[in-house]
Amino acid sequence: MIQSVLAKKDFSIEGTFKAHCVECHGAKGKVKGEVNLLSFTQGKDIKSDPELLQTVLEVIDFGEMPPEENQPIDNTERKLIVSELKKLLEESVSVGNEEWMNAPIRRMTRFQYANAVKDLLDLKVEVFPLPEKMMRDRSGYFKPASGKMPTKMTVSSRALGKSGLIEPRMDGVAPFPQDLRAEHGYDTQGDHLSLSPLLMEDFFRLSRSIVKSPSFNQRNIGSWGKYFAEPNSEVNQMAEVKTRLRSLLTLAFRRPVQDKTFQKYFSYAKHQIDKGLGMGDVMKEVLSAILASPRFLYLYDQDDKESTQPESSQNLDLASRLSFFLWGSLPDEELLQAAKNGVLIKPESLSKQVDRMLSDKKLKRFCDSFPTQWLQLDRIISAVPDEKKYRDFYYAAPLYRTTMDMMMEPLLLFETVLIEDRSVLELIDSNYTFRSARLSKWYGEEPKGKLGGPVSIPFTRQLVEDRLHGGVITNGAVMTMTSGPSETKPITR
Incomplete structure (x- = not known):
């Protein structure tokens, strides 16, 4: 009642x-x-x-x-x-x-998959091009642990329609599978999640291309000694495989692996050893299977029915949600350990871990994904103001436009509010902004320094004389996105 x-x-x-x-x-x-x-x-x-x-x-x-x-x-x-x-x-x-x-079931995006593989293996290069990253740090300014954004920084963008200006990446990696869920989706039955045969084939092709890449070597993989190096001759090979496999599965699946699941992967590894493969090749074969597994690819709360501690799943699910939200990737060992110990869900421990995550350089991934989606900045790439009226807009047509400078302004403002823990209201109304020489010229201000190009664009933090220039709503990027070729669109704005 x-x-x-x-x-x-x-x-x-x-x-x-x-x-x-x-x-x-x-x-x-x-x-x-x-x-x-x-x-x-x-x-x-x-x-x-x-x-x-x-x-x-x-x-x-x-x-x-x-x-x-x-x-x-x-x-x-x-x-x-x-x-x-x-x-x-x-x-x-x-x-x-x-x-x-319980959170809905979602599959990793290309951005999350690339980050997850990179963190799992401690890769020194990117997995494949990520054109989603609209701004790249060229001066090492992004240091969230400092709690301060510098006055000057250098960033870069990419030419329209190009995936150039990309960091070093692995050679020969297959493209990320297109989202075919409308035709070839996933099936869920209880806690058993499976990929359709066609989608499974695509992800397996991708995982195979990663482990077979010429770039998959000791120089590029920080965890090489932990997982792929040949063990000392005195080491029991089967025991070593079990140790490496349990560690890898725990990180990849974001939770302690159950015995039934572990035995499947161990049996597969043992089969490869029986075929005469060395430790490095055995672990590569197992890794390719892990990277194509639904347990790796899908983000969902898991009801661990074998667990004797109900709070364990809560903690582990929270760790995954936190890491994919703030880092766009897997939980690291410290976050997983806090979850396994059952303390992550406690307010004091949770606050400590969130503060640590906000101070990590991997926070840049949040800044690479959230504000661009929130403000729909990808739309600015297709903006085409009247070429006769705004000739200066196209400074190196057809690939280079002033929009490449414009999109940096709200992104740098967002990073400042986040890193310096400033009021969220500054996203709407701030007394400062960021200007490149080209952007200053576009706003009718006296440009300071050379205009520069997309490979290297110097930006300076400066106070605004007119508060209309502060915040994201009235900056050039949003104004351009909400305008047609020759006139504004009040309803869109």
Whole structure:
């Protein structure tokens, strides 16, 4: 039974349901709109059904129920029940309700996959080109641990339609599979997740190309000694395989690997050893299988039914969500250890880990992905102002445009607010901004220094004389994206 905290007013949600709702929604088998409230007047807790709770809240709050022909709810009573339902809804979707809080199943994006492989192997090069990265640090300015953005920095962009200006990357790696879920999706049955045969083949082709790449060598892989180097002749080979395999699987799958899963991979490794392969080649074969596994590719909360500690899965799932949100990649060993110890979910430990993650250079990946998606900055690449009116916009047509400088301004502002822990309101209204010489000229200011090109663009942090120039809304990138070739688009803005 749901009793209101406002008992002094002789009010209860149960009473309101009885008086105004169940006649059409549950009484005598009558259920309109597939909404049955009868059980909630007979002791069932409405918090057990958050989706229904939200529906009831909305129709009562907006005055849609009861219908006009029925006795209306008094305004005072309506305010009380809306207030109570809101409190119950907040409680029903609280952190303690794991069943409701489970995250949906998502597959890694190309950006996340590249980062995950790079971190898993401690790669010194990129896996494949990432044109999603619209701005690259050319002066080493990004140091989140310092809590301060420098006054001057050098960045670069890429030419339109080109994937050049990319960091060194692995040779011969297959492209990331296209999203074919509409035609060849994934199937879920309980906690068993599987890829369709065509998609599995694409990801296996990708993983094979990684381990077969000429760049897959000791010089480029920081974890070579840990996983791929030949062991000392005195070492028991099978024991060494088990040690390496358990470590690799735990990091790749973001949790301690269950015995059944471990045995499958160990059997595969043993089969490769029996064929006469050396340790390095055996681990490469196993790695290619790991990188094509749904347990690696999919991001979802896992109900670890073999675990004797229910909180273990909570901690491990939280570690994955944190790392893929802030780092776009796998949890590192410290974060995983905190999760395995069952302390990550505790406020003090969680705060400590988040602070550590925000101080790590891998935070640059968050800055590479979130603000560009939030502001839809990829749209600026296709902006084509009237060439006759804005001749200076196309300074090296057709590939190079002033937009390449424009897109850096909001990205640098976002990084400053994040790294310096400044007020989020500065994203809307700040007294400073970032200017390149070309951007200053475009804004009608006196340019300082050479105009530069996309390979190396010097930017300077400066105060704005007119606050209209502060924040992301009125900067050149957003203004250009919300304009046509020769006129603005007020509705779009």
